[in-house]
Amino acid sequence: MEPTRIDVASATRTYPVLVAHGLAAGMDRWLSAAGIGERRFFVSSPAVWTRHGETMQAALPNVPPILVPDGERSKTLHTVSRIYEALIRADADRGSTVIAVGGGVLGDTAGFAAATYLRGVDLVHVPTTLLAQVDSAVGGKVGVNHPLGKNLIGAFHPPAAVIADPRLLDTLPRRELRAGLYEVVKYGVIADRPLFDRLVNGLPEVFARRPEVLVDIIAASCRIKAEVVADDEREGGRRRILNFGHTAGHALEAVTRYRRLRHGEAVAYGMLVAARLAADRRLLDKADLAALVELIGRMGPLPSVTDLSPEDVLAAMQRDKKVIAGRLHFVLPHGIGDTVIVDDVAEKDIRRALGSIGVRGRESAP
Numbered sequence: 001m002e003p004t005r006i007d008v009a010s011a012t013r014t015y016p017v018l019v020a021h022g023l024a025a026g027m028d029r030w031l032s033a034a035g036i037g038e039r040r041f042f043v044s045s046p047a048v049w050t051r052h053g054e055t056m057q058a059a060l061p062n063v064p065p066i067l068v069p070d071g072e073r074s075k076t077l078h079t080v081s082r083i084y085e086a087l088i089r090a091d092a093d094r095g096s097t098v099i100a101v102g103g104g105v106l107g108d109t110a111g112f113a114a115a116t117y118l119r120g121v122d123l124v125h126v127p128t129t130l131l132a133q134v135d136s137a138v139g140g141k142v143g144v145n146h147p148l149g150k151n152l153i154g155a156f157h158p159p160a161a162v163i164a165d166p167r168l169l170d171t172l173p174r175r176e177l178r179a180g181l182y183e184v185v186k187y188g189v190i191a192d193r194p195l196f197d198r199l200v201n202g203l204p205e206v207f208a209r210r211p212e213v214l215v216d217i218i219a220a221s222c223r224i225k226a227e228v229v230a231d232d233e234r235e236g237g238r239r240r241i242l243n244f245g246h247t248a249g250h251a252l253e254a255v256t257r258y259r260r261l262r263h264g265e266a267v268a269y270g271m272l273v274a275a276r277l278a279a280d281r282r283l284l285d286k287a288d289l290a291a292l293v294e295l296i297g298r299m300g301p302l303p304s305v306t307d308l309s310p311e312d313v314l315a316a317m318q319r320d321k322k323v324i325a326g327r328l329h330f331v332l333p334h335g336i337g338d339t340v341i342v343d344d345v346a347e348k349d350i351r352r353a354l355g356s357i358g359v360r361g362r363e364s365a366p
């Protein structure tokens with residue numbers, strides 16, 4: 001069967017995102033069709049390569065793997081320089097291609113190496129987490145963390161192609177699957193009511209990893225991200241709608257020092273906070289708020305945040321990138337399927353919304 005194809009228009013190139021179950025095994029054909037040269041290097045991690053290295057090597061037998069660790073703590077310039085070293089030792093030239101096989105951490109890190117090695121070589125993403133398939137592999141952002149903050153070092157380096165194969169998700173722990181699924185919920189809420197409804201009605205099939213269901217939600221998500229980033233690659237305007245759930249989400253991640261919550265879990269909380277603010281303003285009616293709360297509840301448990309203080313969370317929001325000229329921006333759902341961006345949310349309203357997810361502070365704790 002032909003893969004579902006989404007063409008992403010970027011300032012410098014248009015590239016295909018191809019989605020099909022089992023696609024990775026036959027990727028040679030698609031890489032050649034995308035004009036990828038014959039000098040190719042896999043960059044992956046031991047954790048991913050143990051599970052999927054055989055598939056990769058069967059698909060592209062003569063491509064050597066460069067393996068680097070993929071924990072968030074390894075998303076550093078040090079890991080990038082290990083990739084450079086392997087590329088240099090293998091005489092990789094300007095015409096070479098880096099094929100990044102892994103989750104978002106690996107894709108961002110290998111992507112940054114590809115963006116900067118010899119001032120840039122071709123990059124192909126073969127994302128192996130749901131989050132990477134619906135989010136990080138699309139849009140062209142690559143980069144690493146600095147000891148002083150997350151994702152502070154980076155570049156725009158759109159890939160030459162994205163090979164999204166949900167079969168690779170068969171080995172993904174359920175919590176990681178869920179973490180990616182919260183971003184799919186996000187796409188539904190910001191731009192695609194039918195996608196949201198399909199999640200509501202088909203959640204068991206999603207968790208059963210039914211191939212056609214995963215292909216559907218991955219393609220729908222990539223279509224939305226593709227549309228949004230084509231309009232606005234560098235996040236001046238429309239790209240900001242992708243930050244739905246991320247104002248409070250990033251703050252919760254920071255306050256828990258990136259240890260307690262998967263990014264998607266923090267976004268789940270952030271979406272609940274934003275939805276509550278939207279309901280306060282009558283942008284979201286009660287039934288839609290309840291539908292979102294129920295869907296997130298049915299997806300599974302979220303790590304508790306009831307011990308956090310609203311002051312710390314508010315302070316972390318103020319430090320985040322989404323503060324422009326001193327004003328905190330929130331992306332609020334306008335019904336399910338549309339958004340508005342506001343910058344006039346009162347602190348007391350944010351406190352109340354945080355209270356709805358259990359962040360209440362000492363005074364009112366039981």
Ligand SMILES: NC(=O)c1ccc[n+]([C@@H]2O[C@H](COP(=O)([O-])OP(=O)(O)OC[C@H]3O[C@@H](n4cnc5c(N)ncnc54)[C@H](O)[C@@H]3O)[C@@H](O)[C@H]2O)c1
Nearest residue numbers: 047070103104105106128129131132135136141168171172
């Ligand atoms: N570039 C972007 O636009 C963008 C967007 C969103 C997130 N990100 C970045 O993505 C990162 C998070 O990515 P993530 O959620 O994919 O997490 P991750 O890359 O940390 O992967 C999660 C875990 O799953 C393991 N894993 C990966 N594939 C597997 C598989 N198929 N089977 C079993 N285990 C597997 C990994 O080894 C890792 O332990 C963050 O660093 C974030 O900043 C980037």
Ligand SMILES: [Zn+2]
Nearest residue numbers: 183246263267
């Ligand atoms: Zn996100």
